[in-house]
Amino acid sequence: xxxxxxxxxxxxxxxxxxxxxxxxxxxxxxxxxxxxxxxxxxxxxxxxxxxxxxxxxxxxxxxxxxxxxxxxxxxxxxxxxxxxxxxxxxxxxxxxxxxxxxxxxxxxxxxxxxxxxxxxxxxxxxxxxxxxxxxxxxxxxxxxxxxxxxxxxxxxxxxxxxxxxxxxxxxxxxxxxxxxxxxxxxxxxxxxxxxxxxxxxxxxxxxxxxxxxxxxxxxxxxxxxxxxxxxxxxxxxxxxxxxxxxxxxxxxxxxxxxxxxxxxxxxxxxxxxxxxxxxxxxxxxxxxxxxxxxxxxxxxxxxxxxxxxxxxxxxxxxxxxxxxxxxxxxxxxxxxxxxxxxxxxxxxxxxxxxxxxxxxxxxxxxxxxxxxxxxxxxxxxxxxxxxxxxxxxxxxxxxxxxxxxxxxxxxxxxxxxxxxx
Numbered sequence: 001x002x003x004x005x006x007x008x009x010x011x012x013x014x015x016x017x018x019x020x021x022x023x024x025x026x027x028x029x030x031x032x033x034x035x036x037x038x039x040x041x042x043x044x045x046x047x048x049x050x051x052x053x054x055x056x057x058x059x060x061x062x063x064x065x066x067x068x069x070x071x072x073x074x075x076x077x078x079x080x081x082x083x084x085x086x087x088x089x090x091x092x093x094x095x096x097x098x099x100x101x102x103x104x105x106x107x108x109x110x111x112x113x114x115x116x117x118x119x120x121x122x123x124x125x126x127x128x129x130x131x132x133x134x135x136x137x138x139x140x141x142x143x144x145x146x147x148x149x150x151x152x153x154x155x156x157x158x159x160x161x162x163x164x165x166x167x168x169x170x171x172x173x174x175x176x177x178x179x180x181x182x183x184x185x186x187x188x189x190x191x192x193x194x195x196x197x198x199x200x201x202x203x204x205x206x207x208x209x210x211x212x213x214x215x216x217x218x219x220x221x222x223x224x225x226x227x228x229x230x231x232x233x234x235x236x237x238x239x240x241x242x243x244x245x246x247x248x249x250x251x252x253x254x255x256x257x258x259x260x261x262x263x264x265x266x267x268x269x270x271x272x273x274x275x276x277x278x279x280x281x282x283x284x285x286x287x288x289x290x291x292x293x294x295x296x297x298x299x300x301x302x303x304x305x306x307x308x309x310x311x312x313x314x315x316x317x318x319x320x321x322x323x324x325x326x327x328x329x330x331x332x333x334x335x336x337x338x339x340x341x342x343x344x345x346x347x348x349x350x351x352x353x354x355x356x357x358x359x360x361x362x363x364x365x366x367x368x369x370x371x372x373x374x375x376x377x378x379x380x381x382x383x384x385x386x387x388x389x390x391x392x393x394x395x396x397x398x399x400x401x402x403x404x405x406x407x408x409x410x411x412x413x414x415x416x417x418x419x420x421x
Contacts, residue, residue, distance in 0.1 A: 029405030106135030201348025225404030233338030259370025
């Protein structure tokens with residue numbers, strides 16, 4: 001099959017992002033049997049932020065976007081000719097803003113999609129990472145290929161998160177207004193047009209069933225997967241509390257910092273490490289104010305290829321998220337590395353972590369609850385070892401990467417078969 005995948009970002013835009021990693025794993029798995037073209041936003045200028053708004057012309061990259069291999073660039077309109085078709089290609093759409101839906105990504109990506117079909121032939125299926133293919137659905141016709149949408153959360157969930165993480169903050173009101181617009185203009189209108197909707201956890205599926213009336217079929221749940229060969233358990237060498245993900249208030253990074261500050265004197269040899277991009281300047285200022293600059297390390301964004309080495313240096317992984325998370329890959333990767341996990345009891349996290357079995361779930365996310373959980377974990381190497389081993393076993397049993405790819409392939413093939421009946 002020829003599959004078109006739409007996503008606002010890839011590991012080129014956000015190197016350590018979970019949704020970006022999910023995209024990378026999925027398309028690399030699908031390309032083993034199918035031809036896959038990824039339509040995404042403009043490539044960031046070298047050394048710039050993914051949201052800097054660089055004006056990068058449409059191009060086709062026939063390599064893994066996160067790898068160090070040389071790019072293959074195509075002159076002219078940026079689209080490959082028939083002789084240059086590869087099993088996996090990336091089209092970076094001209095005029096869009098890297099990593100965001102701004103710059104009319106939906107309209108421009110639809111135009112690039114139509115141009116690609118004109119030159120290379122029709123696609124058999126479209127896969128939308130969250131809202132990536134809304135431009136296709138908004139102008140859907142009988143000739144539009146069947147569309148499968150992968151949902152990592154919902155617009156209403158994002159609205160609730162904005163208020164929960166920073167109540168009464170002007171940015172929160174802006175996010176709530178944007179979320180309401182996306183919910184009523186996009187999700188409620190366009191998701192029912194999809195031939196199949198997939199949720200990454202049962203928690204997300206339940207929200208979709210409640211919030212989106214008129215879906216053509218029931219929401220299918222396909223759990224995220226992890227390459228357990230690339231990420232292996234390790235021998236602990238020092239006390240290191242690890243966070244990996246977007247460094248933003250919604251992920252609980254400032255709650256974690258405050259919680260660690262409460263136990264820092266008790267565990268003088270412990271270190272807190274933040275891995276990921278985001279509001280690094282604000283975090284750095286908060287670290288300076290805490291007086292723990294010598295105990296807290298901010299690594300910044302890293303590629304997924306480098307993530308196993310950071311996981312290998314950890315003792316406990318903490319994600320005190322204020323979001324209704326879908327199914328965080330960062331947690332699955334930490335479990336694969338044999339790390340016990342402290343996380344909020346939100347969204348799909350409770351489908352992965354059993355409290356007291358693979359880690360600790362926080363019903364109330366605040367500095368005190370984080371400090372109490374850290375104290376319990378940092379005091380006992382045996383507890384860390386036991387829960388970490390249980391986490392590794394759970395990932396091997398339920399969250400294999402091949403199982404995830406096979407499930408998506410089966411869902412796409414079934415969707416195409418229904419259309420052709």
